[in-house]
Amino acid sequence: MDNIGSQMISGPETKGVSRRDFIKVCSVAAAAVGLPAWAGEKMAENVGKKKPSVVWLHFQECTGCTESLLRTSHPDVGALILDLVSVDYHETLFAAAGKQIEAALETAKKAGGYVLVVEGAIPKKDDGIYCMVGGKTAVDSLVECAEKAAAVICIGSCSSWGGVPSAAPNPTQAVGAPEILKEKGIKKPVVTLPGCPANPYNLLGTVLQFATFGTLPKLDEKGRPAFAYGRVIHEDCPRRPHFDAGRFAQAYGDEGHRNGWCLYKIGCKGPQTHANCSLLSFCEVPGAWPIGIGHPCVGCTEQGIVFNVPINQNLPIEHPTAPMAYPAIHPEHGVVGGSPVAVGLGGAVIGALVGAGVVASRKMAAADDADGKE
Known part of the structure; x- marks a missing residue:
């Protein structure tokens, strides 16, 4: 087998995937990167003509990102990998090994023009041995x-900025791929998708957009796509209404925790973590993320938070004002009354409710200090 990767390619019909399902997953991928519905059809049409070539490298990591990809179920991984992209090198998915798999990589490099996906940190100590x-x-x-x-x-996160391998004391001097590329003077478009793991659809949408339109999503200063990392989790968290109302779980298993109240008090890093976990389900399973199962966000997409800040430590809130606080374009005053005094009283009550979460969060540190002294 001279080119193992080429033998992995097949059309949607041969894998039992209907055209409808095929377009559906392309549409999901398009929506993930913020493209309109017609872009999904364009992606499906383009993939039908020529699948984008992907070379996938593994370095210092747990293979969690690949494992998440393997558990994408609509369609299954066979359709996702074989029908949407041409994986020309992937150590975990290839049946071959040794000289055969290395031959596949050399063939892909000779052809060039592929999308290089890097999973894992790169050690620099002792020349990277x-x-x-x-x-x-x-x-x-x-x-x-x-x-x-x-x-x-x-x-x-490992590939983006070092992740777990770079945690102190970082014995191998592990760093992210962007740092190595910069040091070596490799000037290529670089996208980072941090997370432990990253959502498979964020990857798929980015790859298909580049293959179909020759463009990459809008990136922030860290190379992260704005569609996935432009907002902090706290803004779109399903527990956000409890924060706004001042309802916080005080400890694991207490009444507030069982009732789904805000987890900020027990160390949730959502207010400082840029990710779309609450908006894009992992492997199409609603609630399959830390906050969804009752655990605070640990900030796995943020280099300065995860592995650096204790899990139970609170962080400043980036957007404390609730979205519901914005006034309506045509506010209704029928219930409150038409007098200036009544309207002012109503506004004061609403303002007090909205600000409850903010006031409560500001008092938390002081309360904790007082408890400690007692």
């Missing part, structure tokens, strides 16, 4: 593949 694949260090493999790539996508 703490992560070697096929006799090459992670640094060398990354540079060689990036030079032939059309774009680089760093999936997961």
